[in-house]
Amino acid sequence: MTDTAPRPTLEAVAARAGVSRATVSRVVNGGDGVRDVLVERVRKAVEELGYVPNQAARSLVTRRHDAVAVVVAEPETRVFADPFFALQLRGISKELTAHDNQMVLLLTEGRDDHARVGRYLAGGHVDGALVFSLHLDDPLPELIQRAGVPTVFGGRPGWRGDRRGVVYVDSDNRGGARDAVRHLAGLGRTRIAHITGALDQTSAVDRLDGYRDVMVDADPRLIAEADFTPAGGERAMRELLEHCPDVDAVFAANDLTASGALRVLRESGRRVPEDVAVIGFDDMLPLAEQADPPLTTVRQDIEEMGRLMARLLLRSLDRGTPHGDGAQGVGGTPSSVVLPTTLVRRASA
Amino acid sequence: MTDTAPRPTLEAVAARAGVSRATVSRVVNGGDGVRDVLVERVRKAVEELGYVPNQAARSLVTRRHDAVAVVVAEPETRVFADPFFALQLRGISKELTAHDNQMVLLLTEGRDDHARVGRYLAGGHVDGALVFSLHLDDPLPELIQRAGVPTVFGGRPGWRGDRRGVVYVDSDNRGGARDAVRHLAGLGRTRIAHITGALDQTSAVDRLDGYRDVMVDADPRLIAEADFTPAGGERAMRELLEHCPDVDAVFAANDLTASGALRVLRESGRRVPEDVAVIGFDDMLPLAEQADPPLTTVRQDIEEMGRLMARLLLRSLDRGTPHGDGAQGVGGTPSSVVLPTTLVRRASA
DNA sequence: GAGGCGCACGAGAGCGCTCTCACCACGCGG
DNA sequence: CCGCGTGGTGAGAGCGCTCTCGTGCGCCTC
Numbered sequence: 001m002t003d004t005a006p007r008p009t010l011e012a013v014a015a016r017a018g019v020s021r022a023t024v025s026r027v028v029n030g031g032d033g034v035r036d037v038l039v040e041r042v043r044k045a046v047e048e049l050g051y052v053p054n055q056a057a058r059s060l061v062t063r064r065h066d067a068v069a070v071v072v073a074e075p076e077t078r079v080f081a082d083p084f085f086a087l088q089l090r091g092i093s094k095e096l097t098a099h100d101n102q103m104v105l106l107l108t109e110g111r112d113d114h115a116r117v118g119r120y121l122a123g124g125h126v127d128g129a130l131v132f133s134l135h136l137d138d139p140l141p142e143l144i145q146r147a148g149v150p151t152v153f154g155g156r157p158g159w160r161g162d163r164r165g166v167v168y169v170d171s172d173n174r175g176g177a178r179d180a181v182r183h184l185a186g187l188g189r190t191r192i193a194h195i196t197g198a199l200d201q202t203s204a205v206d207r208l209d210g211y212r213d214v215m216v217d218a219d220p221r222l223i224a225e226a227d228f229t230p231a232g233g234e235r236a237m238r239e240l241l242e243h244c245p246d247v248d249a250v251f252a253a254n255d256l257t258a259s260g261a262l263r264v265l266r267e268s269g270r271r272v273p274e275d276v277a278v279i280g281f282d283d284m285l286p287l288a289e290q291a292d293p294p295l296t297t298v299r300q301d302i303e304e305m306g307r308l309m310a311r312l313l314l315r316s317l318d319r320g321t322p323h324g325d326g327a328q329g330v331g332g333t334p335s336s337v338v339l340p341t342t343l344v345r346r347a348s349a
Numbered sequence: 350m351t352d353t354a355p356r357p358t359l360e361a362v363a364a365r366a367g368v369s370r371a372t373v374s375r376v377v378n379g380g381d382g383v384r385d386v387l388v389e390r391v392r393k394a395v396e397e398l399g400y401v402p403n404q405a406a407r408s409l410v411t412r413r414h415d416a417v418a419v420v421v422a423e424p425e426t427r428v429f430a431d432p433f434f435a436l437q438l439r440g441i442s443k444e445l446t447a448h449d450n451q452m453v454l455l456l457t458e459g460r461d462d463h464a465r466v467g468r469y470l471a472g473g474h475v476d477g478a479l480v481f482s483l484h485l486d487d488p489l490p491e492l493i494q495r496a497g498v499p500t501v502f503g504g505r506p507g508w509r510g511d512r513r514g515v516v517y518v519d520s521d522n523r524g525g526a527r528d529a530v531r532h533l534a535g536l537g538r539t540r541i542a543h544i545t546g547a548l549d550q551t552s553a554v555d556r557l558d559g560y561r562d563v564m565v566d567a568d569p570r571l572i573a574e575a576d577f578t579p580a581g582g583e584r585a586m587r588e589l590l591e592h593c594p595d596v597d598a599v600f601a602a603n604d605l606t607a608s609g610a611l612r613v614l615r616e617s618g619r620r621v622p623e624d625v626a627v628i629g630f631d632d633m634l635p636l637a638e639q640a641d642p643p644l645t646t647v648r649q650d651i652e653e654m655g656r657l658m659a660r661l662l663l664r665s666l667d668r669g670t671p672h673g674d675g676a677q678g679v680g681g682t683p684s685s686v687v688l689p690t691t692l693v694r695r696a697s698a
Numbered sequence: 699g700a701g702g703c704g705c706a707c708g709a710g711a712g713c714g715c716t717c718t719c720a721c722c723a724c725g726c727g728g
Numbered sequence: 729c730c731g732c733g734t735g736g737t738g739a740g741a742g743c744g745c746t747c748t749c750g751t752g753c754g755c756c757t758c
Contacts, residue, residue: 007473009744020708025746033706047554052471056414057744061403063711068455086435093456101359102469104416105454120451124356230635286579358714369738374716382736406714410743 008049020108028053040135067102067315068151069129071117073140083284084302085132088154091306092130099314101127108140108266117184118143129314130154135200141166143225152313156336158202167316168336169309171300173203173281176341177210180251180298182280183343189249189277193222195236195261197253207253222247226257233260241268247348248276255280255288255297262291262348275347293347300341308337357398366394377402416451417662418478418498420466422489423457432633433651434481437503439656441479446479448663450476457489469490477662479503484549490515501662503654505685507551516665517685518658520649522552522630525690526559529600529628529647532692534563538598538626542571544585544610546602553577556602556630571596575606590617597625598698604629604637604646611640611697626698642696649690657686 010028014021019038026034027042034042045051059065070092072085086108089103106117118138121129121144128150134140136158144151153168184192189256194211197204212218221243226232233252237260240247250265252258255257258280270276274292280288312334363373368387372470375383383391394400408414419441422433438452443454453475455466470478470493478493482505490508493500502517533541543560546553561567570592575581582601586609589596599614601607607629611621619625621642629637632648661683 007744010746011744021745022708022710023706026707029746035706038707051437052468052473054409054744055472055474056405056408057713058734059713060403060409060715060744061746063713065405070454089454090456093454097456097462097465102474103454103456105419105438105442105452107439107446107452113446116446119401125403125404125451230639290579319734356714359716360714370715371717371738371740373738375737379718387737403714406743407716408743409714409745410716412743575740 008051009052009054010051013042013045013049013051013209016049017042064128065125066100067104067126068096068310069104069106069117069121069126071106071108071129071131071140071144073108073114073132073134073138083287084282087302088132088306088309091303091308092310093306094303095307095310095314101310101314111278114139114143118147121149122147128152130309130313131157134159135198136202137200137232150313150316152287152309152316154309156202156206158200158205166336167312167334169312169339170203170336171305171339172211172341173206174210176281176298176300176343177207178213179343180281181196181211181214183296183345184249184251184277184279184349187249187273187277187349191222191244191247192218192249192251193224193240193244193246193247194218195233195240195250195252195257196225197257198221198227211251219244226253226260228254228257228262230256230260233257234264235260237261237264241265249278250276251279251281253281255282255284255291255295258295258297258348259287259291262293262295273347273349279343279349283344288344288346293349296349297344297348298341299344301339305339308339309314312337350369356403357399357400357646358403359389362391362394362398362400364399366391366694367456371595385581395588410648412473413478414474415449416453416475417445417659418453418455418466418470418475419476420455420457420470420480420489420493421482422463422480422487432636433631436651437655437658438480440652440657441659442655443652444656444659444663450659450663459690463488463492467496470498471496476666477501479662480506482550484547485506485551486549497663499665501658501665503658505551505555505556507549515685516661516683518559518654518661518688519552519685520679520688520691522555522653523559523562525630525649526556526600526649527562528690528692529630530560532645532694533600533626533628533698534596536598536622536698538625540571540596541567541598541600542573543567543591543603544582544599544606546606548574553602560600564566568593575602575609577603578604579605579609579612582606583613584609586610586613590614598627599625600630602630604633604640604644605632607644607646607697608636608640611644615641622696622698628692628698632693637693637695640697645695645698646693647690648693650688654688657688663688 010021010024014024019042023034023038024042027039031039093103108114108117129144130152132154134157141157141159156168156170157166181192192215194208196208199205224236224239226236250261252261258278262278265272265276272278280295280297283297288295288297315334359370359373363370366373370389372383373391376388380388442452457463457466477499479501483489483506485507490506490657505519506515506519530541541564543557545557548554573585573588575585599610601610607627613626614621614625621627629644629646632646637644637646664683
């Protein structure tokens with residue numbers, strides 16, 4: 001099993017095909033400007049020798065790696081327990097694969113890891129980085145900026161540093177939240193509560209802001225803080241029921257939280273949606289669909305966000321399009337994108 | 350933001366420190382056999398110039414990358430929806446990080462992807478590979494073997510090829526299943542059903558075998574095939590209720606499946622565990638704990654499996670231990686490991 | 699038929715690093 | 729006093745690839 005078989009080099013292929021290294025290189029990289037006869041001969045030699053180019057050598061001269069880092073800055077177990085990341089990763093993976101780029105996953109937990117990530121990015125192993133789930137006090141963006149690696153963020157980074165050139169992909173969290181709350185109001189609900197997400201993330205803050213946009217003079221007791229988890233949702237819901245037993249609607253910061261809230265409402269003997277209408281956020285399947293009752297929620301296309309992040313990054317690396325040097329992009333920094341959300345009506349509101 | 354700043358090279362550092370490239374290299378790689386004065390001078394120069402070694406150049410000569418590929422051969426959405434992978438990945442990530450190795454994630458969906466993965470591994474981008482979730486007909490192991498990359502599999506590969514040198518980490522699926530079924534029998538249950546996992550994976554087959562070990566002459570109608578998903582569990586449970594309304598216990602191939610079964614049992618008006626006892630597999634938290642009723646299940650330490658996979662791989666690359674050339678390993682191929690399982694009693698059985 | 703042009707290919711110079719080996723200056727024993 | 733080891737350093741040869749240039753040849757043009 002252990003290799004030992006010394007990989008054939010370009011040189012070897014050249015010798016076998018009776019051409020120069022340069023020609024083999026040309027063939028391997030597309031074969032433009034080489035006569036068909038030679039192309040064929042080289043191909044054959046490559047085949048016979050089982051030649052595979054040595055990436056390290058190639059990168060050394062091209063200064064490209066065809067790899068991007070995906071940095072997930074989630075300190076908790078949540079990282080994957082939350083399907084959110086999974087979906088984004090899938091989107092990213094698909095897009096990168098389609099452009100023959102590899103994905104280097106960097107999971108960080110804790111401060112030392114940040115330094116490690118910074119070093120890695122600065123080390124020039126990858127052509128760019130996709131960064132997720134930033135928290136307000138996160139030192140990562142600065143490290144990355146210093147590393148000088150083209151980067152696209154997932155979610156608007158809530159970060160006070162130099163914003164120039166910062167590119168991100170986000171959902172219209174605030175607009176989606178407004179839609180949700182308006183929908184609840186449209187149902188005639190008046191005591192509309194909000195269970196927030198982790199407020200050190202901009203998505204949670206934005207959704208809260210959207211709630212406030214509609215509920216201008218909301219009873220502050222109608223806002224309960226949670227953290228995007230089912231357990232947090234339960235806790236917050238209990239709190240709400242205690243302080244405001246007359247609550248008749250809940251807009252939860254995400255579906256996970258909503259599912260926790262549903263459980264508590266059920267326990268308390270309240271009917272959903274008759275007594276309390278509930279709306280989530282994400283439209284996380286199958287969670288939302290199979291909730292009891294099925295959850296009305298604000299959908300965001302998470303996989304598409306991932307795909308878009310990758311696409312923006314690749315474009316800024318000048319490889320998004322077959323040959324992106326035509327007119328528009330010219331490898332210029334693309335700008336951030338905010339994706340729309342849609343309200344999905346099910347039984348819970 | 351866009352780089353442009355040409356990275357300083359070893360040469361530059363050497364010039365600034367007034368030493369040779371070789372000396373700088375020595376310092377950068379540990380600094381053995383260099384006088385402290387020079388070490389200090391070089392360190393200073395590195396600092397001032399912000400020098401970071403070029404990995405491509407280094408790999409070119411050392412033939413090491415300090416990176417391993419993690420191949421997830423799951424064609425379906427399950428890849429991450431199932432916390433199983435998430436946990437393994439965490440374990441892997443931790444272990445790799447601890448040894449300064451990077452993780453290159455390769456998600457495959459479909460046949461073409463296999464070729465891609467094969468090419469990638471053969472390309473010598475990584476020092477080794479960790480491969481998951483193989484299905485019986487999967488061409489991947491063979492491709493990998495041919496690529497000559499040291500590999501550790503997650504779960505026993507069910508594969509008819511050359512088994513020599515195949516290293517894997519697995520749980521004692523069969524033993525765990527036996528424990529579960531024996532437990533049910535110990536409760537006095539006699540009509541014990543089994544809902545299988547996806548039978549193209551060895552873990553599902555092994556659990557079925559464990560079930561059969563105990564239920565030697567089981568009514569074949571007590572075995573319903575599913576696929577490790579909640580939806581599959583529901584389907585299988587409905588089937589079981591139809592064919593064997595007298596079923597009084599169910600051993601499901603994993604917790605996800607069990608949760609589906611629980612739902613159907615509840616719908617059918619049966620009480621768990623009074624009418625039907627249920628046992629799952631995995632002890633996936635919080636799913637198992639928060640199920641209604643909390644799920645009795647067979648625990649396997651998934652994160653540890655991941656960690657172990659990484660450790661075995663690193664050891665076979667001769668970097669597991671500070672200097673693994675002591676007595677035992679000597680970089681020799683380590684052997685496979687099968688981890689024990691434990692039955693966790695909760696309310697459902 | 700001579701000159702020019704362009705196309706296909708080869709020669710060779712690096713990319714930034716590691717590593718072997720030769721070298722030099724000591725200090726020591728014979 | 730000479731030779732020999734020894735530990736610290738530098739010179740230089742690659743690692744396997746890409747890419748620029750230069751060269752030779754066929755073809756077109758006049």
